[in-house]
Amino acid sequence: MEDLPQVTHAKRNRLTLVVIVLSNFCAVCCVSLIAPFFAIEATKKGTSLTVVGFIYSSSELVIFLSSPVFGYLLSRFSPRSFYIVGLCIFGCCDIIFGCLNILPSGIPFIVACFFVRGMEALGTASVMTSSFTIVGLCFPERIATVYGVLKSASGAALMIGPALGSGFYELGGYGLPFWVLGSCTFACGCASYVILPHQDTVPPTQRPSGFAVFGSPSVWFGILAMYAAFFTLNSMYPFYAHHLTQFHLSQGIIGLIFMIPPSVYALATPLWGYLLDKHVSAVPTLWVALWCLSTSTLFFGPAPFLGFVPTVLWLTILMTAFFGLSFAPVAVSAVKCIYEGARESGLEGDVATFGFLAGIIQSSTYIGTFSGPILAGIMMDHFGFPWLMTGCSILVMVTSLSFTPFLGITLWRKFKLRKTHTEGYSEIK
CATH class of the missing domain: 1.20.1250.20 (MFS general substrate transporter like domains)
Structure with missing residues (x-):
């Protein structure tokens, strides 16, 4: 009977890892699905390829700048909250991104793309930093193993994401890829709210x-x-x-x-x-x-x-x-x-x-x-x-x-x- 809490704790940690792997997979799919068709759709809206490149890279800049901030905040607040909120923001932004084609061509479309992409990047930074924190706390002696599993899921998503994006694009047009995968990511955020354990914050001295x-x-x-x-x-x-x-x-x-x-x-x-x-x-x-x-x-x-x-x-x-x-x-x-x-x-x-x-x-x-x-x-x-x-x-x-x-x-x-x-x-x- 004494081993039962340890077994239950181990199972919960494994379940936590599964949820985070699936969530990261959906999130990276959302990021990579735009590769086959976004440039085509953006040029129809009067956007140059140079601007398309900046729209792509803007999210990377936002993640670079915001990740240390989220890392600092995670030492003050629960990483569980940042993970769940980040997934929900990520999913919502992806769904909204699928509606941007209804905007007028030119400046309105470009500004909206930068704004939504930036907000999505904030969700990405929140999810990535908090996910590494959570799995590190669950598996402190197996950091490289669990990180390898997470990166394996990301690598698979980078392969599958463009294929899914292309397939849904042919099936239902510009919006469908974002609506489907954005909804899946938002659902992962809701599931994480139920499954992920709570982590306590630490006192300032630590x-x-x-x-x-x-x-x-x-x-x-x-x-x-x-x-x-x-x-x-x-x-x-x-x-x-x-x-x-x-x-x-x-x-x-x-x-x-x-x-x-x-x-x-x-x-x-x-x-x-x-x-x-x-x-x-x-x-x-x-x-x-x-x-x-x-x-x-x-x-x-x-x-x-x-x-x-x-x-x-x-x-x-x-x-x-x-x-x-x-x-x-x-x-x-x-x-x-x-x-x-x-x-x-x-x-x-x-x-x-x-x-x-x-x-x-x-x-x-x-x-x-x-x-x-x-x-x-x-x-x-x-x-x-x-x-x-x-x-x-x-x-x-x-x-x-x-x-x-x-x-x-x-x-x-x-x-x-x-x-x-x-x-x-x-x-x-």
Whole structure:
């Protein structure tokens, strides 16, 4: 009978994880469903492609700016409330976005798109920061595993979202994709109100110090690695289809190639999360994964100075798969590094700490997703796709090289610790 509360608590934690995974899946589907048709509809409303690009990237900027604020607020208030309200705002904004085509063309349509997209981004930031906080509190010893599961759901949603958007668009026009998936997200918010447990706030004396966190090299390694990785990903995706046109492929084949990185990423992230929680050290894993990511990016173009590497389709597809395979350990081990650095800084595994770190993680991610397409567009105009990917490869490589001394110190500490344990065991014998 004594074990019954523990079993019930464990089941509730698993149910919480399932609800959050489904909610995040619906939310990311809502974000990605506009890719196949929004630009077409926006141009009918007199919106230039440049403005369409800013509408896309505006949400990334809002998430980058608001995530630290939500992370701070989560240390004062219950993350459950922010999660539920964020989902409901997200769902409502998506439903409203499906009605914007009735507005007059030009300025009214553009202003409404920016406003609704910005409000939706606030809901996204609230959901993402609070979801990381909640699962961190439920599974404090399995951070990498549950984060891998969440990112796997996001990767699957990035693949399925455009397909659902395209299908509903053909079935019922512009509004139907937003109404269906927005309603599903709002329903997830209502279900979360019933299922998610309450978390207590913490007294002021237990709240984290930002200076303590940013004094850890492990935290900075995770932050810069996530920025470099997501900068590279979002620099590549807007222009990758243009690069593939040289192979004279159909749109269907190009779409299938685009599905390769998120497919491999979605399959690999839970495995890497499990390994990082059980057997593998985060810092060496992140260092090696960054080099693998840099190598795959270097061969995407390929780099102009790699004259011996042919520009052929099979190599492009192979590097696309390798990119997704390398991206998975970077994303998961970077989060693990940030959480380990926070613990080494003396922070407790409470609501305040997880909320604060969730804000850091989201900001480092979305500054990369925001700045990547903008700088990539400049690179494409002046230098072309091969040099763009070369620049991204150098960015990732420099990030890894900058923390090579930190890697050496980490490995030396682990060696000394293992040696101490071995000597202690020999003395006991």
